Amino acid sequence: MSNSKPVANQVLVDIEMNLTGERAGDPSDTSQPVSGSTLSSTASIASTSSSASNNITKISANGPTSNLSTPDHSVTIEQIFSDQSASSASKYNTDVDETIKLAATLVKDAKSNRFLDFKHDRDSLRLYILYYNPIFKYIQYLMILIILGLATLEKPALWPDTLPFWAPCIIEIVALGYLGFRIIHLSSFQHQTTFWQDKKNIVAIILIVLSVLDIISYSIWAGIDESSNPIRWSRPLRPLFIINFPHARQIRRAFRNIRRTILEIVFVLILFLLSVMLFALLALKIFGKKNLHDRFGKPYFKTYPDALWRLYVLVTTANNPDVMMPAYDVSHWYSLFFIIFLIVTLYVFMNVLLAVIFNSYKRHLKNEVKQAVFAKRRKLASAYDLVKTKNKEGEGYHITLTTWTKIMKELFPKKSKEQVTMLFQVMDGNGDGVITKAEFLTCADLLNVPLTEVKDRMLLWNRMCPRLYNSKVTEFIRKVVKHKFFRYFFDLAIVVNAVFIAVEVPVAEWFFLALFTLEIILKLYAYGARKFASQFWNMFDVVVIGGAIIATMVEAIDHLKDLEGQTLDIILVIRVLRLVKLVNGFDRFRIVITTLVNIGPSIIIYGGVLFTFYYSFAIVGMEIFQNRIRFFGNDTYTLENLSENQYYCGNIALKDSEFWIDRYCSNNFNNIGQALVVLSELTVVNQWHVLTSGFVLVTHPAAKIYFLLFHLTVVVLIMNIFIAFILEAFILEYSLSKSKFESQFEAKILQLGYALGQKKKGEEQKKGTDKEVIIDDMETEIRPEEGTRFHVKQSRKKVEVLLMRMFENELDPEDLGMTDQLNHDIDRPSRKYTLDSLVS
Structure with a gap:
């Protein structure tokens, strides 16, 4: 330089x-x-x-x-x-x-798994290390969270007393300024060609520029006439800030998979929509001239848009069998039309759509993982060549x-x-x-692989009172606590306690509480606080038993007996949760629960993806439907205290509508919180057509397009991709948890004799179905003459790590992906070398 x-x-x-x-x-x-x-x-x-x-x-x-x-x-x-x-x-x-x-x-x-390219000179290296400084990273997360959270302060605000229009703008300018600083920081240690070829950098810059232009135009508009309800048109784009910064690698990967999957299922989706349109045309010809009406007196299949909408809703089963009843009452043979329609669209096309999504997602996921493995290896190869x-x-x-x-x-x-x-x-x-x-x-x-050294495993009691801890009495207690019949005894006690709760024998509650408290104390003494706290079910015991003790004490205190019954019942039901612990007593149950817990963080990634769509649709919905429907508290449905207009959800157009009859007035888009609730209700699809009808009545029939797009995007596409991810992650995690062999590194640690509590050669090793049990349930006796020992800690492996380990074994150990194949589009089916070909 x-x-x-x-x-x-x-x-x-x-x-x-x-x-x-x-x-x-x-x-x-x-x-x-x-x-x-x-x-x-x-x-x-x-x-x-x-x-x-x-x-x-x-x-x-x-x-x-x-x-x-x-x-x-x-x-x-x-x-x-x-x-x-x-x-x-x-x-x-x-x-x-x-x-x-x-x-x-x-x-x-x-x-x-950080794959940013950077210049290898001294200053660039310093700037690169600084870029990943946790302080800068978490401030960036905070700024993005603040930008997204501005929707609670901007009109329509979550709280009635809103800030002046310029206050959220100033906050957003500050947050955008920091994000701009991060982009400048990123460009400072990358080659300019590399920086400008990265699409996420371009998108991030465009988002910042558009946001600033929006703030300027909005400020001018609001300054001239704030009562004209100026629009912040850039707000639906805010979730893109989550995606287009290097730290959001997992969410960005999920979006890439969604984009590539959509391109492959578009033809199936078109066939599905064409079939609905064809059946709508048949319904119009069959029922249109029979002068039928539904239960609300509306014309039945009188126009083609109405027929198309009714049948599309029927695919979701939200209006079944209501949509069929007017025709069914005329002739039972008409039911065949609706049965055939459901078979073709719901049971054939929708399942074919799910199958195509799953197959496409799995293929793209494998190629994404392969590229990540190659990128990781190239980083290591560069380091190797340096030293x-x-x-x-x-x-x-x-x-x-x-x-x-x-x-x-x-x-x-x-x-x-x-x-x-x-x-x-x-x-x-x-x-x-x-x-x-x-x-x-x-x-x-x-x-x-997380490791702890033997000195870190020394129990507090052993350090403070070595004679007492190593005495025969203590050794006997440890053997008892670690014996399988100790667990069986307390599992039986949980069942007996549940029987006493069911038959309402409160006198026995104190006995069982004392018994379960003794179990916790013995485990603490035998395993030590650190290992005790590292086990989920032990902490579950502490929470449940602690909550049960508090609830029982509250119940026993005379002057608290007037406590609201519902609140006390909720507290006391904690006692029944002890039954959940029985799941830990069965290997298969434990494996399933452990699998679900392990893939939990990865599920959150797709939760973030879902949130980005929710947020954008919520912002658009607020701009279109805000204050069209209003809720006036408990008096909303009482005509005595309200005007006729207020009585019908603040809009006379809803008079005697199904939306008003079902009392859905509080389902509106008057702030970001209520908008997200409405979208969650639409995702479940129950009564989603009723919710849609209400907003159509207060606006325009074209409002159906908004709800149709949300259903197609979120329910049909994103949720099915989410299901595909859950299936793949669960199958992977579950299959690995059942493996009889340790990973290559963990097995090597055992082979070298570094494992804590490893038995001597010739001794029988404890059997187990779960590899975590094999490693983590070993005896932890520490003898000075054994020298330094290490313990493989139980940890929740990310699905990304598991996928890499699974697919990395199928690649050549020194393959860095430097062939021309790496430059090909990973979506091209003509490519000869994919992980699918490896596993086939």
């Missing part, structure tokens, strides 16, 4: 120094690059001509690489870990090798334990030497003391 550094870059660097406290010789800095290095030689970077290193190849093509040097391997592990004093830490941190820092950053990217050294024979390359230790010290300064060495040995599959490229490409998966 030239000496004349851009102003934006300098400002960002200054901010970074303030955040990290970096100064010359500052021992607190363990992540930022500094000048000088005693750990590096004066040689230039190792050759990056390997076709496997995509990032380094790009840098060479776009400009000169940084003056980073290859690491010096003369520094030993003992020198890195020997002195933990502040002065030693300062020496190490200020002299950290720039090449090691860059390699460590690339490894961290692969571990965290690799030649073998003694001069043929081939490898990474030594010293280099690996430097990388780990840069990534995880608090990791012990034993743990770093153990991780190296796990990767070193053939035990030759070095890591090859194929072995190094697996380190991201290894680093995602």
